[in-house]
Amino acid sequence: MEEMRNIAPTAESAEAAAAASRNTVAPSVPAHGPVDWAKKNLFSSTSNTIQTVLFTLVILSILRWLLGLVFDEATSWDAVATNLRLLFSYNYPADQYIRIWFTVGTLFVGAALTIAAWGVDPKVGIGQLAGKFIGAGVFIVILGLLAPTNWTIKLGMIITGLVVGVVAGIVLKFFGEREVSFFIFLCGVAGFIIAVMWLVPFGRNEFADGAVSNTPGTINPSTKVPWTILLGIFLGTVLVGRALVKVVAPRLLQMLMVVFWVVAPAFLIFLVLRDPQFDWDKVVKTDIPLAIAFAVLGGALLFWLTKPGLGDIGRIVAATTVGIAVFNWIAAFLGIYSMLQKTRLSFLLLALFALAAPTFSGEKSARIRYAGVWVGTIVIAHWLITGINTASTLDIAAPPFLGGFTLTLAISYYVMLASFPLGIILALARTSRMPIFRVLATIYIEFVRGVPLITILFFFSIMVNLFLPGGMEVSELAAVFLGYTLFSAAYMAENVRGGLQSIRRGQFEASDALGLTTSQRTIFIVLPQALRVTIPNLVGQSIATFKETSLIAIVGGFDLLRIANQTIPNQPDFLGQNRPALLFICAVYWVFAYSMSRASRSLETKLGVGAR
Amino acid sequence: MTVTEDALTPELAARPDMIVCSGVKKWFGDFQALMGVDLTVKEREVMVVLGPSGSGKSTLIRCINRLEVHQEGSIVVDGIELSNDLRNIDKIRSEVGMVFQQFNLFPHLTVLDNITLAPVWVRKKSRVEAEKTGLELLERVGIPEQANKYPGQLSGGQQQRVAIARSLAMEPRIMLFDEPTSALDPEMISEVLDVMKGLAESGMTMVVVTHEMGFAREVADRLVFMEAGDIVEINNPESFFTNPKSERTKLFLSQIL
16 A cells, blocks of 8 residues: 555646646756867768868968968068058058048048947957957967968967967956947957057058168057047047937938938048139139029929929929930030030939929928928039039149049949949839830840940040040049949849849739839838848949959059059069068958958848848 | 629618629630629628639729729729729729738838838828827727837737738728638637727728638628629628528538538
């Protein structure tokens, strides 16, 4: 009996046992150590082990070859160190360099305000960061062991790697659980850069009296001081921006920043780096009245056109503006009447706004806002165009005034920015139901995709000016930009078209059932979803654009690659030394391309691509 | 096309016509989906359309708001003839709301943005006003707390209720439902049907294509049975289920009940 009582479970104990077995907390799995991970993933079977060994040998050989390039006796890294300014800004006059610093500063301020406006504040885990530094330390040790150079340098690298690894390991052990705010992380990075600039004795390389001099010591104050100030401004602006967002609506700041990133680089390139010499007499007598006329009259027209329920008369007026705008250009070609380029462009802008007006019609505040956007656009456009068309006070040896990395950045930035909307329009035209748009768009895209970029650049830089009527001419920079944009837009169009085709038919039906017009459906429903899907393609295209700017060299521009490949090896002190410069610009291109890639990943995550 | 017994009570017959389909024929290529449909939907009527797959019920209601184009016959919605004239189509679409089987919510917008998009941009309402109405509608369908979530974060039943609220935000006079509960789990069907019942009680003109017989029996004013592009029978719910007139109706009911 007693044994039976002990063996047979009662109802209560069974329930208790069941409750105990229903864990509410998942059992903790011990973290894989690196040795466990290696055993499981690299050496799990014979074939895996053989593959691991083989590939490790291959990777180590490649690393050793690269290090050989870097540490080669014949490679003079002085060539890069002395020519850094040349690589980044080519012939920009040294006494005006404050303009370049101002430009960089403005971009930093913009970046800081953008970070604040969008509330970017990811928590940085110390543990993860420390882990990465440990990995970096191990990598540096491996490089040190592999480097085919003298033992002083090798030992230096190994010790640096060990120090980094050990410090990171200590940080991991004691602070691994904590997180720091993004701002502190930025401060840390900035502090590290400043410390390296002010403390590490890179040596002072410069051209003095026509010869290369290499004074020992830390780098040139003319480089250290501006960068330190700029980094300080960047950090300060992040704080100011964060405070601002608490007071002003974030949406307003976000819209301002979008406008900033579209317009500010143009201002910086043409009005700051170039210093146009405004003819104040002409400005007051012609330019300002013209701008005011367009702003006021155009604003009134648009205010009227956005009246809801305007019907046919509104459509007729909008069509007339388009007609006038197009006829202006035809008249210019045929020589019927001449008109300032600025006026033609203003009419074109007015026509675009007039066409879009019905979509933005509504109550009075919406209409005033639309007219306000027009006035803002005209002011900015006229200011820019006037500035571009006046001569610069800067005396630069070779046109254009931009060179080196500045040229690469300027061209690729605006090509990306301009080819994006153009690509969208082309994609919409190609998938449109109206045959004329479809045919024209298809011809354009297929023609451009069949022609190499070089051909287009040649055509635009050399031939375009021959085809334009008298009075109209396009500067070399503008020609290259135009050709490149038209090229890039065709590829963007195909990417966007892929995205458009991925949208389910139900979305179109739901929009139609709600009564949205075709353009409203395209802007609010179709394009947001299509663009989300093609972000990887679009960013990939942008990265290609960024790297293809090196082709400008062939049509006469002095971009980064040309300086590294031709200018530096032709300097008497560094004859034939193209390798260090090329390796250096490889690294520069890679850093920027990889940043774009990473930014694309974050954008995708934020927009929920693939998740919603 | 055979219609047995229109089941128009005198009270129903007295109401104005909302939708009048006369001899509507539609082809998809060579295949004829609608064989000449004559149907009149009265104001504030709840009409339920039943039938096997391929009978043309979805095609018929999609013709009403021009998601499909009929080749012959005429459709007149609230006095407006449905033709190729874009202005008529726009006017009709602003009076007719539609709820789809696959919900078709806009996944990149929050629930509230889904609801306020059309009122702001089509009816030109102010954002403040549209959001106020939107939140009231969300309360009416029972999910006010989901306003700032994305459709992907909601269950099927909640999504369909948002879809109903989105259509109601345009203040339609007629609501079309194309198998609204066919894609839902059984537990969620009742929450959507309750919303539709409430809508019917508030006096909305509804045309519902569904397989939910319980709903049809309880809420419908008239039932329409379609098969192979034809209307076979129109009857009131009681007689339809207990005393169907046509043999084909009897066969259909024996298969599903």
